[in-house]
Amino acid sequence: MSLSDAELGRYARHIVLPQVGGVGQRKFWQSRIVVVGAGGIGSAVIPAFAGAGIGQITIIDDDVVELGNLHRQPLFRERDVGYSKADLALQFVQRLNHHVKATPVLKRIDAENAAELLADHDLVIDGSDNFATRLAVSDACVKLGIRLISAAAVQFQGQVGLFRSKPCYRCFVGNAFDAEDCDNCAELGVLGALTGTVGSFAALLALNSIAGVGEDQAGHVHVFDGEKLSWRPIRIPADRNCRACGSA
Template sequence: MRLSDEELDRYARHIVLPQVGGVGQRKLNSASVAVIGAGGIGSAVIPALAGAGIGKLTIIDSDVVELANLHRQPLFRERDAGYSKADLALQFVHRLNRFVEASPVQERIGRENAPALLAGNDLVIDGSDNFATRLAVSDTCVALGVPMISAAAVQFQGQVGLFRSKPCYRCFVGDAFDADDCDNCAELGVLGALTATVGSFAALLAINFIVGIGEDQAGKLHLFDGARLSWREIRIPADAGCRACGEG
């Protein structure tokens, strides 16, 4: 893929980085990424990836904008209340970078439709707000062999991890959270700036993964404490008995 003169100008600050260069920018331009959720996490992920020049973005979200979203979802405005988040995110991407091919999916992703929605992507970024969706997405990514970044934020706590086949997200949380009635930020609350921090970290992890910057992050979980303003890292061991990626 050859970069046009306009793209060379647009991505000049990337290309001048020795870790990226023209080769890395072309990798970004050729990548297909599915983003699940255009909420707090997605409001940071989607602009960052669109600005970076990801070639194809699929934005999956069945919700509409509510006023209670606005403290953590700067993709939207008060006048957007009642309108589709996926459609509004698409409009944002088109205004930001006309070289990005974006597609909105106004469906709730689950076990039945996840294979069709996620197949063919180079990476999935899951910013959904419940365990049932996260586990369905993770299990599908394992089955398809698609790497997945999971990003979550609630109250003052955030976590971001890259999972590539084994260990998978289910190795981390187990089988106890497949029900739809698990707590989310609507019940527990979330600091608006926390979702921006976590989403930006997820976008940086995605860009580094696609370009090939730094050491392999698969199987590491990055935990952020928004009250203490500190990060720590843990490694997730593979679970031999995991029903998604385990031996059984």
């Protein structure tokens, strides 16, 4: 794949970075990424990927915009209330970068369909709002051998972790959270700017991983304290009894 003159101009500030260059930019274009959730996390991740020139973005979200979303989901406007988040995210990508192929999937991802929806992708970013979905996505990524970045934000705390089969996200949280009725930001609240911070960090982690920038962060979760404004990395050990990756 060779970049056109227009693309060379568009991505010039990537290409002049010695850590990225033309090789890294081509890796972005060749990447096929799933974004699970077009909410607060997705509202930062999707523009970052479209701007960076990720070749294919699949956006999975069966929800519609609600008024209470708007304080943390700047992809949407007041006039969008009641409309599909995934479809609106597609329109945003098309307006920003016509070189990027975006595909909306208006389905709820779960343990039954996760493997089918995630297959044939290189990386998944999960910004969903419940543990049942996160664990279904993680288990499917382990099964398919796909890199997973899990990103979450609630109240004033954020978490972003990169998992490559083993250890997996289930090693981090265990089996106790498979139910869908666990607490989320709807019950606990979240500062709007926090989701953007966490989503941007997740996008940066993804782009670094694709281009091979910096140290490999697989098996680490980065925890952000929004009150102290500090990041802290935690190494996650593999659980040999993990029902997802224990035999991987």
